[in-house]
Amino acid sequence: MSDKTVGFIGLGIMGLPMATNLLDAGYRVVGHNRSPEPTAELVAHGGEDGESPAGVAERSDVVLLCLPDSPDVERVVLGDGGEPNPVVDGVGPGTTVIDHSTISPTVAERVAEALAAEDATLLDAPISGGEEGAIEGTLSIMVGGDEDALDAQRDVLDVVGGTVTHCGPSGAGQTTKACNQIVVAAQMVGVSEALVFADNAGADLEAVVEAISGGAAGCWALDNRAPDMIHGDFDPGFFAEYQYKDLRIATDAGEAFGSPMPQTSLAHELYKSMVENGMGRDDNSGVMQVLELMNGGPARAEE
Known part of the structure; x- marks a missing residue:
């Protein structure tokens, strides 16, 4: 059982099996999804309902995102587009946010800058391998951002991924x-x-x-x-x-x-x-x- 609490926002076709793999590996997982049914599935598997993106961030050491597109990441993390409780309101110094979404490299850089202003760190870490890879924990994870921050969270990423590669600074994972x-x-x-x-x-x-x-x-x-x-x-x-x-x-x-x-x-x-x-x-x-x-x-x- 790990003493690290992992937040997971975006419990879709990829996110939910990734989150349940983390639970099976002994991590405490706090989740949130825009529609409630996937969160209920996570809770039934032993996870916790974070109730909002900020709520997840407040209760987590590291927050994983798996969202559809750039505007979704900006809304959930920064509050753009009217999100009332974004991740940025819940992070504290030392929080790491790992974004598994596939978004624009320039958006990844902007989100990283906004989180850095709160003494938090963003790793842009898009994934490949499809639903099968998410279920089996064999995803290929391409990471941009601070390498020391990546090393501190490799234990988490090794649960959901078969290959974890540092590709360079912020935005390099998305490239x-x-x-x-x-x-x-x-x-x-x-x-x-x-x-x-x-x-x-x-x-x-x-x-x-x-x-x-x-x-x-x-x-x-x-x-x-x-x-x-x-x-x-x-x-x-x-x-x-x-x-x-x-x-x-x-x-x-x-x-x-x-x-x-x-x-x-x-x-x-x-x-x-x-x-x-x-x-x-x-x-x-x-x-x-x-x-x-x-x-x-x-x-x-x-x-």
Whole structure:
């Protein structure tokens, strides 16, 4: 049993299993979620209800966030947008806030500055690995911020992550996550395009997936998503609308830094089509459905 109290704000598809893993590892966990049902689940698992973001921060040594987007982080941490009890009102000297959300690097830097004014520390620590990684505690965690602060909280992060990498100063974790999402989107779109092509050519989709997974094309998307994709199973492990949001962050950053992003811009438009066609709550591998719409019919393995 650890004597460290961990706060957790944002108990969604990723946050709740991360928080319960911390409880199982012996940490006291105080949680909060905008909708009450996930908090009730955490309490049923042995956690405590912090009642508000500030309430969580007041009772915690370290506060973890797992929120959808930059405005959500600004609202919950700084009170922007009318949050009555933000994290900044509850932190004390020495509090560490670890933000697992995927947000703009510039927003991460601004939040870090605001917390530093209260003698608290922000680590921007976005995650990759989907719902499976959150459940199994094998997430890849990309951390920006003070390395000594990271070292002090490695025990917590080692519970929820399989790989914890310090990437540089504040904002560097978010930059690294943008790189991650660029590659993930490229995989998802490439696998989708290959499967639709293979189906049009009359190939056995299960055989295609097995064959190319063992060669130079082998990748996470082929191993973990293609077997479901060819059967039309797009139950979410990572929402397509979040992938779209992450690609918007990446393309905006690319514009700011003058970096060419031809492939990412295309993927961004395909995920936008998913959201506009009511598929935003499907898994991000569901981008295959947009290519199927363009194709005029689905690509499916024979049952």
